[in-house]
Amino acid sequence: MVQRKIIIDTDPGQDDAVAILLALASPEEIDVLGITCVAGNVPLKLTSKNARIICELAGKTAVPVYAGCDRPLGRELVTAEHVHGKTGLNGPVLPDPQMPLQETHAVDFIIETLRAEPPGTVTLCPLGPLTNIATAFNKAPDIAERVQEIVLMGGAYFEVGNITPTAEFNIYVDPQAAEITFKSGTDIVVMPLDVTHKALVTPDRNEAFRNLKTPVGTAVAQMTDFFERFDKEKYGSDGAPLHDPCVTAYLLRPDLFSGRHINVEIETSSELTMGMTVADWWGVTDRPPNALFIKDLDADGFFSLLTERLARL
Numbered sequence: 521m522v523q524r525k526i527i528i529d530t531d532p533g534q535d536d537a538v539a540i541l542l543a544l545a546s547p548e549e550i551d552v553l554g555i556t557c558v559a560g561n562v563p564l565k566l567t568s569k570n571a572r573i574i575c576e577l578a579g580k581t582a583v584p585v586y587a588g589c590d591r592p593l594g595r596e597l598v599t600a601e602h603v604h605g606k607t608g609l610n611g612p613v614l615p616d617p618q619m620p621l622q623e624t625h626a627v628d629f630i631i632e633t634l635r636a637e638p639p640g641t642v643t644l645c646p647l648g649p650l651t652n653i654a655t656a657f658n659k660a661p662d663i664a665e666r667v668q669e670i671v672l673m674g675g676a677y678f679e680v681g682n683i684t685p686t687a688e689f690n691i692y693v694d695p696q697a698a699e700i701t702f703k704s705g706t707d708i709v710v711m712p713l714d715v716t717h718k719a720l721v722t723p724d725r726n727e728a729f730r731n732l733k734t735p736v737g738t739a740v741a742q743m744t745d746f747f748e749r750f751d752k753e754k755y756g757s758d759g760a761p762l763h764d765p766c767v768t769a770y771l772l773r774p775d776l777f778s779g780r781h782i783n784v785e786i787e788t789s790s791e792l793t794m795g796m797t798v799a800d801w802w803g804v805t806d807r808p809p810n811a812l813f814i815k816d817l818d819a820d821g822f823f824s825l826l827t828e829r830l831a832r833l
């Protein structure tokens with residue numbers, strides 16, 4: 521497998537943390553050029569701190585972490601402390617980071633990296649609202665065609681919504697940014713709620729993390745313990761869905777996932793359905809496909825991969 525260069529754009533978030541850990545645990549396949557932070561689950565000050573906490577937990581303190589946009593393009597910031605806790609990483613007790621935040625703005629890092637690397641060799645992995653990505657595309661229209669692929673967590677079709685009846689959180693927080701991203705002409709792979717709700721941390725799977733008996737395994741078990749309370753109550757499910765790690769797992773094992781290449785448009789005008797991903801799953805329009813929209817995954821294969829990789833940290 522050819523090593524893939526990626527930028528992780530993130531708003532940690534416990535599930536973001538697991539997605540980052542999975543990438544950092546897989547240096548043979550994935551070269552993390554940098555981690556860019558955005559406001560989302562919690563404000564930017566916390567997401568940019570949490571990303572460094574996770575790098576230090578993984579023992580990967582050389583990975584540069586950048587702070588990006590602190591609010592959506594055209595709307596007030598909506599956060600999700602009701603899911604992730606006050607810090608965004610509630611669950612384990614982890615030390616404050618010692619590693620510094622880079623001085624460069626995340627958007628400039630994204631632009632500079634895409635211009636410096638050969639065209640088609642850098643994959644963007646957004647795990648939060650798409651504000652940094654859209655701002656980079658707006659500021660430097662030349663970079664979109666240099667992106668190898670965008671593999672993002674966001675949206676929903678069959679599962680419809682988790683922050684409003686019709687919208688998934690990441691897209692809802694910054695629908696304008698999502699629209700710019702989906703219209704950018706880059707190759708996009710989408711991990712919507714339709715697939716991430718199948719990546720459930722059941723008690724057995726959580727026990728497997730705990731049984732690693734490493735600081736990483738223990739922290740991941742405690743993080744999923746924390747936010748599964750919310751999902752069990754809301755959905756009556758067996759455990760918490762690991763949304764964002766689907767993105768990293770896709771880079772490592774695309775064969776675990778299946779979906780359709782379809783047209784996806786973003787609702788940006790109706791307050792009632794703001795941020796809805798209007799996904800033409802059934803091909804009822806002539807709108808051209810712009811995304812690979814994932815619907816299913818091999819959950820056992822996903823959790824085997826995740827546990828095996830986390831054991832390496």
Ligand SMILES: [Ca+2]
Pocket residue numbers: 530531532533535536560561647648764
């Ligand atoms: Ca996230």
